[in-house]
Amino acid sequence: MSEILIKNAYVIDPISGVNGETMDIAIRDGRIVEDVGGGAEVIDARGALTLPGGIDSHTHICGTKVNFGRYMSPEDMRAGRTARHGYMHATSGYSVPTTYGNSYRYSRMGYTTLLEGAMAPLEARHTHEEFLYTPLQDTMANALFDGNWSILEAIRDGDTKRVAAIIGWFLTAVKGFAVKLTNPGGTEAWGWGKDVTCIHNPVPNFEVSPSEIITAVVKANEMLRLPHSVHLHCNNLGKPGNYTCTMGTLGLIPDLNKKRQTLYATHVQFHSYGGSGWSDFCSKSEPVANVVNMRPQIVIDMGQVMFGKTTTMTADGPMEFNLYRLHHDKWSNHDVELETGSGIIPVLYRRKNLVNAVMWAIGLELGLLVKDPWQCIMATDNPNGAPFVRYPEVIALLMSKKYRDEEFATVHPDTESRVPLPAIEREMDWYEIAVMTRAAQAKALGIVDIGKGHLGVGAEADVAIYPVRADEVDPAVDYRKVIEAFGKTEYTIKRGRVVSRRGECLVDGNNTTIWVKPKISEEYNMANDPDFIAKFDRYYTVRMSNYPVQDEYLKRNLCIETEAEL
């Protein structure tokens, strides 16, 4: 039995309804409890800001894409080099660091749970292998279904139950956590050298449109009673004028779930562009934020861009090819058999580049214009908009108009005529930041019930203590202190153990992989379906029996079983 008592913590815990109370937190055997005995290890927080452990609900840290980013950018490994030290392995890399680099850097920022945003089902083993070496955070993965042939055929046949059954089979087989659609239909079309330009364009060979894919998969997701909603990367990412497509997409979504949103739209910054080309490119954050404000069934994440070097990586192969045509730098594209694809290119976002400056502004505008912080999550689509180590700066920009104005003064001078940012006065408070960096993620991912994202009795003891007095520091003025505080915790506690202290990781770590298994009736068990089996025999490079990820790929893990309506 191990016990910790955190004394004098200045707690903000939005899910439990705590907003700035100085209290003690008792921990026993990895869980929050009412109280502990006199022998407990005492941590004196001295009034420092204490939050539930941070959760990133959309990041790219593990798997084939990330690793290909490492492979094609060996020069990235020249940055971020740290030698082996104590429990910490050597690390290197900046935008695509080693797995330990990711894990240590997240941990020193107080993050304890991560969702890998895009795992190709066929390549799931690689993701799970890298999860094992990301030891200081609990991990889970979105599985990609945007171009799955069996699903596209079931949608064409109007059989939503079959769609759900297929998704259920794949999620269980690859030990995934949620359903991801990346440029639905577009990446499949790209396999034939085409793309879709609007949600009503039919996908070649399947005669279904992105809007049909999205609506059917959203329904199927709810039939499976999955913890998380569909996680969508809209069509037309990065194209001027794409905001109409984004608004049309958000408009398709009914409100189907009482506990959480029905759709999680990711990195919406990349989908809120006006203009007919790059010359009249401008922000359309206002209409997009308005749609979100009117539709409680939608949650978005910002997809904030920060200036500097990074690597873009997505299952959206055609988008990456367009990006290559702009930059003429190295690029890669990859096709994943009957499922999806991907592309990767390194980029440099420059503040003196008008397009980049507008992108930077749009992310912040979404954060500030979406009224309810539970509906807009802070994220950079790591590393696409910026590596996650830039989160403290993003937080400070949301909290300080002064900081935004100072930064705005350094960007391309024409930016002002293209974006509403300078006119937005809103400054987020500590509570709203706590929502946008952990509570909203836990609710959106549907993991509050397993004890994530809060500090109520029974919750997982994942705690971040930041070296800042939230009751004394004015974040709007002292934004430097905000950046510093969120950059390095005083303590990061994971499942009741101090894993990181002032930036130094203190244990080897032993994370949990969270995955789902919908319980489906025999009638809808795809393992017995001749057409489904034929796909493997006829097209896949692996047999169906060899496809599922074996148990040995997961060490410590938590399977959430759901009662599917099938």
Place this chain on the structure above:
Amino acid sequence: MMRVSLAVRPRKKPTIPIEAETITPASFLEGAEIQVWRGNRELPLDEVFAVTIEGAADRPEDVEIVLSGDTSRMKRVGEYMDAGRIVIDGDIGMHCGNFMSGGVIEIGGNADGWLGREMQGGTIICRGNAADYCAAGYRGGRKGMTGGTVEIFGNAGDFAAENLAGGTVIIHGNAGDMAGVELHDGTLIIKGDCRRPCGNMSGGVCVIYGIAYDMLPTFRKMGTEIRDGREFLSFTGDIANRGKGNLIVKDCTYQD
């Protein structure tokens, strides 16, 4: 003038590389103890070399370092050197003269891979052969050598002057495959033959006095020009990527 003689002491395991980026003229000025790494062990310089110092200097320009003995596994000698002179009697290991910005390195024997990687200025002379990636960039990087001169009297390996972005590289013998690949700026001169030169070249000049085997079809022939009384063919490319480099060859062959 300060003259530093470094004579390699006999080694039990001569194949274990020695990381010797501390061997630069400037580091002998400071009087600090110089360490090198042998495998995973850090050692004082005089455990690896018999060190003799004659004279004194207060600027690196006035320092000459002479390495003798088996230096073929000494890596990174002269890295970041900005002035002075290093003379190597025999062969030198990989990454000699990385990031060098001034001064002279003279190698009597052969140089291993990555000689003068990302060099910014100064001069490297190699009397023997240079291995792969001579005067090149770093893996994945966009800019290789940006200034100075590298002169190889023997042959060079594959990827010579890869990503060259400034300065001059002269190879008196033959170069290997992919010489001048990704060349952006600067000048590459090959007195002998080479294979598949200048793929994805975007600017700069490459002159080949021998035969360019397996020329890439993505270079457009512009005409002929006379050099040293002989007729050369002048090409522009690599047009596959809208490059505007100038590739001049005495003779060339294309793949069937």
